[in-house]
Amino acid sequence: MKLEEEIKQKEFKSEYNKAVVNLHFTQSYLITFQARLFKPHGVSPEQYNVLRILRGHHPEPITVSSIQERMLNKMSNASRLVEKLKQKGLAERKECPSDRRQVDITITSKGLDLLGQLDEEIKNFNHSIIKLDESEVKQLNDLLDKLRG
């Protein structure tokens, strides 16, 4: 549905103005459905994202600052998210021997199991939530990559 109808706004001052609002609105649409998907599994979308980053490095550990770099929200707070995952038994924290300021984080087997369960579900979700065909999605990704310069 056109954004103008969704938020009951007659028109936008420019396509650029509409695009900024459209990106916020579409992301909100996605995250609402994602949160509902993750909720029965006891993790939030950002916690899931950190788990995926951990799995990407498994069995090597990864430091908190490296997690931060790979997160979608750069200014967020990796250490608090790791703490949440640890409380749920999905991740482990260990002091880094070579630099005692750093903390090595690894995903646990429980964490890997959870991701394994979610993989198929997420794949189906991604296809069903995005009502575009293969070439359109590709086009969208290219435009977003270009948008950020």
Add this chain to the structure above:
Amino acid sequence: MKLEEEIKQKEFKSEYNKAVVNLHFTQSYLITFQARLFKPHGVSPEQYNVLRILRGHHPEPITVSSIQERMLNKMSNASRLVEKLKQKGLAERKECPSDRRQVDITITSKGLDLLGQLDEEIKNFNHSIIKLDESEVKQLNDLLDKLRG
């Protein structure tokens, strides 16, 4: 820059998977810069959005639930945002005479002044933050509108 480089991920399982991540990442990119733009003026991005909704109806008042419908995050909390705006003298609250459950909200002249100051700044911001030409932005908006079905 390609999303893969920005979040140091080698590849995505599908374009659909990438698109979901790309939308989150791009929105985060936008909101970070927007927040910095608004900060000197003492309002957050969502507070600004509510102010724009109020101006769109001025001089008519608008109820809290109508604000909610027009907000980007449908599940958010219009009444708390209105409270913040009231504390800053940017909006007023009045009991609706025809239905005492409802609350009529109007933007104050101070609120209109603030938006007036911001208008030009936002317009320039929207153009500079989106590094696409006119036809590409149009294409992006069409894809986003179609994506949500």
Add this chain to the structure above:
DNA sequence: AGACATTATATGTATATACATACATTTGGG
């Protein structure tokens, strides 16, 4: 009119973001 559902708003709680700041450890210059 009385009982009950519905609607409009407000509030409580958990999570996350954004930013400032604190603290310990490491690094590097003198």
Add this chain to the structure above:
DNA sequence: CCCAAATGTATGTATATACATATAATGTCT
């Protein structure tokens, strides 16, 4: 080697989101 700067992590505070629930006012059915 010692002190200052830089780095890695944690924490404090304000804001916002997501959802459940509370409360008052209104509408509806009999």
